[in-house]
Amino acid sequence: MDILSINDLLDALEEHGPEKVIKATRKKPISSFALRSLYSEYADNDKYLLFLAQYPLLPSELAQGIADGLKPKQVNIATALASNPRTPAQSLGLLATHASASVRIAVASNPNVSPKECQTLAQDEATFVRAAIAQNPSLPTYLQFILATDDEPAVKIALAERENLDGDVAHQLSRDDSALVKSALVRNKYLDPELFQMWADSDDEILQSLLQRQADKFPASVRNSLRYSAHPTVRFPALDSSPISLPEMLWLAESDTIEDRVYLSQKPNLPAAIQRILAQDTSAKVRRYLAASASIQQDIAERVATSHDLQACIALAKNPNASPELLNELCLHSDPQVATLVAYRDDLCEHHWDLLINHRSDNTVAEHIAFQAIDYPEIEAPVAERFAASPNPSLRAFAAAAFDLSPASLATLSHDICEKVRESVANNPKVPEPQLRELCYDDNQDIANAAEKTIAQRLQAANTSQPQKTFQQTATAARNSGSRKTILKNILSFFKE
Numbered sequence: 001m002d003i004l005s006i007n008d009l010l011d012a013l014e015e016h017g018p019e020k021v022i023k024a025t026r027k028k029p030i031s032s033f034a035l036r037s038l039y040s041e042y043a044d045n046d047k048y049l050l051f052l053a054q055y056p057l058l059p060s061e062l063a064q065g066i067a068d069g070l071k072p073k074q075v076n077i078a079t080a081l082a083s084n085p086r087t088p089a090q091s092l093g094l095l096a097t098h099a100s101a102s103v104r105i106a107v108a109s110n111p112n113v114s115p116k117e118c119q120t121l122a123q124d125e126a127t128f129v130r131a132a133i134a135q136n137p138s139l140p141t142y143l144q145f146i147l148a149t150d151d152e153p154a155v156k157i158a159l160a161e162r163e164n165l166d167g168d169v170a171h172q173l174s175r176d177d178s179a180l181v182k183s184a185l186v187r188n189k190y191l192d193p194e195l196f197q198m199w200a201d202s203d204d205e206i207l208q209s210l211l212q213r214q215a216d217k218f219p220a221s222v223r224n225s226l227r228y229s230a231h232p233t234v235r236f237p238a239l240d241s242s243p244i245s246l247p248e249m250l251w252l253a254e255s256d257t258i259e260d261r262v263y264l265s266q267k268p269n270l271p272a273a274i275q276r277i278l279a280q281d282t283s284a285k286v287r288r289y290l291a292a293s294a295s296i297q298q299d300i301a302e303r304v305a306t307s308h309d310l311q312a313c314i315a316l317a318k319n320p321n322a323s324p325e326l327l328n329e330l331c332l333h334s335d336p337q338v339a340t341l342v343a344y345r346d347d348l349c350e351h352h353w354d355l356l357i358n359h360r361s362d363n364t365v366a367e368h369i370a371f372q373a374i375d376y377p378e379i380e381a382p383v384a385e386r387f388a389a390s391p392n393p394s395l396r397a398f399a400a401a402a403f404d405l406s407p408a409s410l411a412t413l414s415h416d417i418c419e420k421v422r423e424s425v426a427n428n429p430k431v432p433e434p435q436l437r438e439l440c441y442d443d444n445q446d447i448a449n450a451a452e453k454t455i456a457q458r459l460q461a462a463n464t465s466q467p468q469k470t471f472q473q474t475a476t477a478a479r480n481s482g483s484r485k486t487i488l489k490n491i492l493s494f495f496k497e
Contacts, residue, residue, distance in 0.1 A: 003030045006037035018051040029057050036062065046074060053080035060088045067091035075100045082106035089114045101126040108132035115140050122147055131158040144169045153178040160184035167192055174199060179206050186210040193219065200225035208234040215241060232259045239263075246271065253277045258286070265289035272297050279304060284311050291315035298323060305329040310337070317341035324349060331355035336364035343369050358383050363390055370398035377401045377428075385409055393418040400424035407432045419444050426450035429457070 003009050003021075009030060012021050021030075035052065039062050042048040052058055053066055063086060070078050081087055082095045083106045096107045096117045107113060108121045109132045121133040122143050133139060134147045135158045147159050148169050153176075159165065160173050161184050173185055174195075185191070186199075186207070199207040200222040208229050215223045215238065226238035227248070239248070244267065252264040253274050264270070265278050265286045270293070278290045279300050290296060291304050292315040301319075304312045305326055316322060317330050317338050330342045331352055342348070343356050343365055356365050358380045366387060369376070371394050379387065379402035387399035388409045397420045399405055400413045405428070414425045414435040425431050426439045427450050439451035 002028060003034055005031070006034050006041065009034045009038055013048070013051065018047075018054065021051070022055060030055070032059055035059060039065065043069065046077065049074070050077050050080055053077050053084060056085060058084060058086045060086060063087045064091050067094050072099060075103060078103045079106045082110060085110070085112055087112070089117075093117050096120050101129055104129045105132045108136060111136065111138055113138055115143075118143055127152045127154055130155045134159040135162060137162075137164065141166050141169075145172070148172045153180055156181045157184045161188055163190045165191065167195065170195055171198075174204070174207060179210075182207050183210050186214065189217075196222055197225070203230055205229075205231040205234060212237050232257075232263070235260075236263055246274075249274050250277075258283050261286045262289055265293070268293065269295045272300070275300050284309070287312040288315045292319055294319070294321045296321075298326070301326050302329060305333070308334075310335055313338045314341060317345075324352070327352055328355060332359060336360075336362055339365045340368050344372070354378070363387065363392070363395060366398065367392055367395050370394040374398075375401075377403045380404060381406065388413060393421055397421045397424040401428055403428070403430055405430070411435050414439055419447060423447045423450055426454060429454065 003012055003025060009021075012024075016024070035055070035058065038048055039052055049066060052062060063081060063084065066077070066081055067087070070081075078095060078098055078100065079102050082092065082098075082103050087095075087110070089112065092107050092110060092113055093116065095103055096113075097120070098104055098107075104121060104124060104126065105128055107117065108124075108129050113121070113133075113136060115138075118133055118136065118139050121129055122139075124130055124133075130147065130150060130152070131154050133143075134155050139147075139162075144159060144162075144166050145168075147155055150156055156173055156176060156178065157180055159169070160181055165188060170185060170188075170191055173181055176182065182204075186196075196211065196218055200211055200218075202208070208226055208231060211218065211222060212226050212234050215226065223238065223241070226234055229235045229238065244252075244264075249264060249270065252260045254277070255261060261278065261281055261283060262285055264274070265281075266289050270278070275290060275297050278286055281287055281290075287304070287309055288311045291301070291312040296319070301316060301322070302325070305316055306329055307313070313330065313333055313335070314337060316326065318341060322330070327342055327345070327348065328351070330338050332355055333339050339356060339360065342352070353369075353374070353376050357369060357376060360366070363386070367390075370387075370392070379399065381404040384399045384402035384405040387395045387402075388405060390396055390399070393416075396413060396416060396418065400410065400416075400421050401424045407430070410425055410428060410431045411434075413421050414431065416422055416425075422439060422442060422444070423446060425435070426442075426447050431439075431454070436451050436454060440448050440455070442448045442451070
C-alpha cells in the first residue's frame with residue numbers, strides 16, 4: 001500500500017480503517033508529508049488524531065504538537081500517544097502528569113521514558129502506575145530499591161518479575177511478608193542461581209515451599225538442601241520426590257523430631273535395621289505406624305505381637321499382610337481388643353478359630369464371633385458350657401450349636417426365651433430326642449421346621465449304607481463345605497442387591 005499524499009491517506013482510512021492501514025504500511029511507511037498534512041488540516045478531528053497517535057512511525061514534532069494540544073476529554077488519544085515509541089521525552093514528561101491513570105500507566109509502560117519521569121511515576125498515587133513503572137526496563141536501579149519498600153504487594157510483585165532485577169533488590173524482596181511477592185521471585189528465571197541456593201539453605205518456610213513446588217526446575221544442590229529443611233512441610237515433599245537413601249533413613253530414624261520418625265515409619269520396604277530402630281521408638285505413634293506397614297519384618301512383627309504395646313498390636317491385627325503365625329500370637333493376646341480385631345479378619349483358618357474360641361478365658365471375643373454368625377460347632381465342652389450360661393443370647397445361640405455341649409445344657413437351652421437360641425438347638429445333631437420332638441411343636445414355625453429337618457436327617461443317617469459316617473460327621477462336613485461367615489455374607493449380599 002503506497003500512501004504518498006493526504007488524499008491517498010484519507011481514502012485508505014475511509015476504505016480500510018486505521019488498524020489495517022497501520023498494519024499494511026509497516027514495510028512501506030506513509031509519507032511524512034501525508035501525515036503532516038493530515039494533522040494540519042484535521043487537527044480538530046479525534047478520529048484522525050487517534051490514528052496519528054497510534055502510528056508507530058509518527059514524526060516527533062507531530063507527537064509533540066498532539067501532546068501540547070490535548071484536551072482533558074481526549075484520554076484515548078493521550079493513552080495511544082503515551083504508548084507510542086516515537087513520542088519524544090518532552091511529550092512523555094507532559095503525559096506523565098495527566099489526570100487519567102490509564103494515560104500515566106501507558107507512559108510507565110513506554111520503554112523510552114526518562115529517569116526523571118520514572119521517578120515521578122514511581123511516586124504516583126495510583127498503585128497500577130507504580131506497578132507498571134516497576135516493570136519498565138528503563139527503570140534506574142536506585143528506584144528499584146525505593147519500589148521494593150512500597151506498601152502495595154502488586155508493585156513489589158511487578159518488580160520481582162523484572163528480567164534485570166538487581167540481586168540486592170531481589171534479596172530485599174525475599175524478606176517481604178507477602179507470599180505472593182516471594183512466589184513472583186521464585187518464578188523469575190533470570191535471577192542469579194546463587195540466590196535460589198541461598199533461599200533453599202535459609203530457614204524461610206514460605207520460600208522453601210515455593211522452591212519445592214518447582215524443584216524440578218532447579219539444580220540438584222537446591223533440591224538436596226530442601227530435603228534437609230527444618231520445616232516438615234518442605235522436608236517431606238522433598239524426600240518424597242526421590243528414593244530415600246540409607247543415610248537419610250538413619251538420620252530420620254534417630255531424629256529428635258517425632259514427625260520425622262512417624263514419616264519414616266510409614267515408608268514401604270524399610271530395611272530391617274531401620275525397622276528395629278523404629279520398633280524400639282519411645283513414641284507409640286511411631287511403633288503403631290510401623291506395625292501397620294505391609295512390609296514389616298516377620299521377626300519384628302512377632303516381637304511386637306508378644307509385647308504389651310497395645311496400639312502396635314492393634315495395628316498388627318489390622319495389617320492385611322499379617323502372617324498365619326503372627327495371627328496365632330494375636331489370637332491369644334492378653335487384651336481382648338486385639339483378638340477381637342483378629343476375629344473380624346477374612347483370612348483366618350480353623351486353627352485361628354480354635355484359639356479365639358477354645359483357648360481364651362474371656363467371653364468378649366466369642367461374643368463378637370457369635371455376633372458375626374460364625375459357623376463353628378467344634379467348641380470344647382467346658383467352653384461351650386460357659387457360653388451356654390452367658391446372659392448374651394447370641395453367645396447362648398453360638399453354644400447351642402456346639403457338638404460337645406452336654407445334653408442337660410441342650411435341654412435347658414431348648415426352652416430358652418430367645419428364639420434364635422432354640423433354633424440353634426433344633427439344628428444341633430446332638431440334641432436329645434425328647435427336646436427335639438418338643439421343638440417340633442414350637443410356636444415359631446422356623447424352629448419347628450428346623451427340628452423336623454434334624455429328625456429327618458437322623459432317620460436318613462440311621463438307614464444309610466455307610467454306618468461309619470455318623471450324622472455328626474455329615475453335619476460337620478456340610479458346615480465345613482461352606483464359609484464360616486455364611487450367614488453374615490448372605491446378609492451383606494442382600495443389602496448389596
